[in-house]
Amino acid sequence: MSTDTSVRSVTCQASPNIALIKYWGKRNEELILPDNDSLSITLDLTDMHSYTTVSTSPSMACDTFYFEGVLQTKLSSRMQKVLGEVRRRAKDMQNQFVEIRSQNTFPASSGLASSASAYASLAIALTKLFNLDNPDATAAYLARIGSGSAIRSVYGGFVRWSSEGECLSSCLFPMEHWPDLRLIILIFNPSKKPVSSTDAMQRTRETSTLFSARLATVNDKIEKLIEAIRIKDFNTFAKIVMMDSSQFHAVCMDTYPPVIYLNEQSKHLIDLVHAYNKTDENGAMKVAYTFDAGPNPFCFIREEHTEEFLRLLKYIYPTVDNNVHKHVANSDAKLPSINVPIAPNVLERIVLTKIGSGPKIIS
Numbered sequence: 001m002s003t004d005t006s007v008r009s010v011t012c013q014a015s016p017n018i019a020l021i022k023y024w025g026k027r028n029e030e031l032i033l034p035d036n037d038s039l040s041i042t043l044d045l046t047d048m049h050s051y052t053t054v055s056t057s058p059s060m061a062c063d064t065f066y067f068e069g070v071l072q073t074k075l076s077s078r079m080q081k082v083l084g085e086v087r088r089r090a091k092d093m094q095n096q097f098v099e100i101r102s103q104n105t106f107p108a109s110s111g112l113a114s115s116a117s118a119y120a121s122l123a124i125a126l127t128k129l130f131n132l133d134n135p136d137a138t139a140a141y142l143a144r145i146g147s148g149s150a151i152r153s154v155y156g157g158f159v160r161w162s163s164e165g166e167c168l169s170s171c172l173f174p175m176e177h178w179p180d181l182r183l184i185i186l187i188f189n190p191s192k193k194p195v196s197s198t199d200a201m202q203r204t205r206e207t208s209t210l211f212s213a214r215l216a217t218v219n220d221k222i223e224k225l226i227e228a229i230r231i232k233d234f235n236t237f238a239k240i241v242m243m244d245s246s247q248f249h250a251v252c253m254d255t256y257p258p259v260i261y262l263n264e265q266s267k268h269l270i271d272l273v274h275a276y277n278k279t280d281e282n283g284a285m286k287v288a289y290t291f292d293a294g295p296n297p298f299c300f301i302r303e304e305h306t307e308e309f310l311r312l313l314k315y316i317y318p319t320v321d322n323n324v325h326k327h328v329a330n331s332d333a334k335l336p337s338i339n340v341p342i343a344p345n346v347l348e349r350i351v352l353t354k355i356g357s358g359p360k361i362i363s
C-alpha cells in the first residue's frame with residue numbers, strides 16, 4: 001500500500017449468508033435481477049468473514065486488486081462494473097483510482113458464499129470511502145451488481161432479497177430474534193467448484209424443464225418460512241429448508257449438461273441428518289441441512305441439540321486431525337437407531353457459528 005500521506009482508506013468486514021430459499025436464475029444478467037425472491041441468514045462475523053480495505057490517493061496511477069496479499073493481473077469484469085458505477089455516482093472519484101485488498105477466513109469458490117461476503121464488504125467500503133448518497137440502498141445495489149447474493153450480506157439477521165421493484169434486500173428479523181439457533185458448517189471439500197454459479201444459472205434457464213415449476217412454488221414457500229421463523233417453529237423451518245435445497249439441486253441435475261454440486265459425502269450427510277431426526281421420540285426435527293452451489297452442508301440446529309449432534313459427527317466422521325472436532329471432546333454419541341456407515345478422514349473442518357448482526361466498518 002502506498003505511504004502517501006494523502007491516502008484515504010476504509011476497511012469493512014462482512015460475513016457470508018446462507019440461503020434458506022435459494023436464488024437461482026437471473027432475468028437480467030447485466031444488473032443481476034433475480035428470477036425469484038430468496039431468503040437467507042447472515043452468519044456471525046467472528047467465525048467467517050471477508051476483510052476488505054479500499055484506498056484511494058491522487059498519486060495512484062491505476063486500479064489494483066490484491067487477494068490474499070497477491071496482486072491480481074487484472075480486475076474481473078464484475079469488479080470493474082462496481083467501480084464504474086461508483087465513479088458515476090461519486091462527486092470526487094472521476095479522476096481517482098483505488099487499491100482493493102481483500103482476504104477471507106474461509107475457502108473461496110467452494111460453495112461457501114465467499115463472493116457474497118467479498119462484494120458486500122467491497123460495496124460498503126466504497127460507499128463509505130466516497131460518501132455516496134443513500135448509503136444503505138447504494139451499498140446494496142453495488143453489492144448486487146458485483147455478486148447477486150452479496151446483496152443479502154449487507155444486512156444481518158434474516159434477510160429477504162426481492163425480485164420485484166428495485167430488487168433490493170431488507171432485514172426481516174434481526175439476529176436477536178432467534179437466539180438459540182445455531183449453524184454447523186461441514187467442509188468436506190474446499191476445492192473450487194467445477195461449474196461457476198453464473199454459468200450454471202444461465203444453463204439452467206436455457207435447458208431445465210423443472211425451472212419454471214420451481215419458480216411457481218418459491219413465493220409460497222417463502223411466506224410459510226417467514227411465518228415459521230416469526231413463531232420459531234423449527235419443525236416447519238427444517239422441512240421447508242431441506243425440501244428447497246433438494247429442489248434446487250434437482251433443478252441443477254435437470255440442467256443440460258447436468259450441474260452436479262453434491263458429492264458422496266454430501267449424500268452421506270443427508271442420510272445421517274434424516275436418521276438422526278428419527279431418533280426423537282416425539283417426531284420432532286432436531287437438525288436441518290441445506291447445500292448451496294457446492295458439496296458442503298450447512299446444518300441448522302437449536303442449541304439444546306448442538307452438543308449431541310457434534311458428538312455424533314465426531315463418531316461418524318473420525319479424523320486424524322484433532323482440530324477438526326475441536327468443538328467437542330467426547331465422541332461417545334452413537335445412537336442405536338442410526339445405521340449410517342462411519343466415514344473416516346473425509347471431513348476437513350467444522351465451523352460452529354450463529355446468526356450475525358451484519359457488516360462492520362473497522363476503520
